[in-house]
Amino acid sequence: MRYFVFLICFPVVLMLSCNREDPAQARSQIESGHAKLTHWYATGQADSIAGMFTADARQFGPNSPPVVGRESIRRGWANAARLGIWTFTFTTKEVAVSGSLAVERGTYILSFTPGPGAPQHMAPQTDRGNYLTQWRLENGKWRIVNDLTTSELPKFKQ
Numbered sequence: 001m002r003y004f005v006f007l008i009c010f011p012v013v014l015m016l017s018c019n020r021e022d023p024a025q026a027r028s029q030i031e032s033g034h035a036k037l038t039h040w041y042a043t044g045q046a047d048s049i050a051g052m053f054t055a056d057a058r059q060f061g062p063n064s065p066p067v068v069g070r071e072s073i074r075r076g077w078a079n080a081a082r083l084g085i086w087t088f089t090f091t092t093k094e095v096a097v098s099g100s101l102a103v104e105r106g107t108y109i110l111s112f113t114p115g116p117g118a119p120q121h122m123a124p125q126t127d128r129g130n131y132l133t134q135w136r137l138e139n140g141k142w143r144i145v146n147d148l149t150t151s152e153l154p155k156f157k158q
Helices: 002-018 023-043 046-051 070-083
Strands: 053-060 084-098 103-113 127-140 141-150
Touching: 023 046, 023 084, 023 103, 023 127, 023 141, 046 053, 046 070, 053 070, 070 084, 103 141
Parallel strands: 053 141
Antiparallel strands: 084 103, 103 127, 127 141
């Protein structure tokens, strides 16, 4: 009987332990993703930015409705890149991992410098705030599922 219980329980325990992602490794990969995103935002690489998101992702920016889906996120950042340079600094405060999902909490600083494609009245802006990002491990790569930011400052001037 003990042998039978062992044969049933051992594979279940093995499967559960294999599904656990190392939190330190996940955090390292997520922070590496931020480094890439920071570069892509600053250089207007909307396709690369969108590639960090799942197909069903949602991006919740301050003072705006959510952007839903990888293609909408790509289009949104392609349009934003035409306006100027977006410089982000992300600081990860905490990452919690459960299987193929991770939740990250952190702070951001954003500086926007208008470019030639921006309306003439658009001024440089700086923002800072907090974010909560849900990541999903897909084919060995952490991708953003839900990205929620909240500014600590009043709304940008239009």
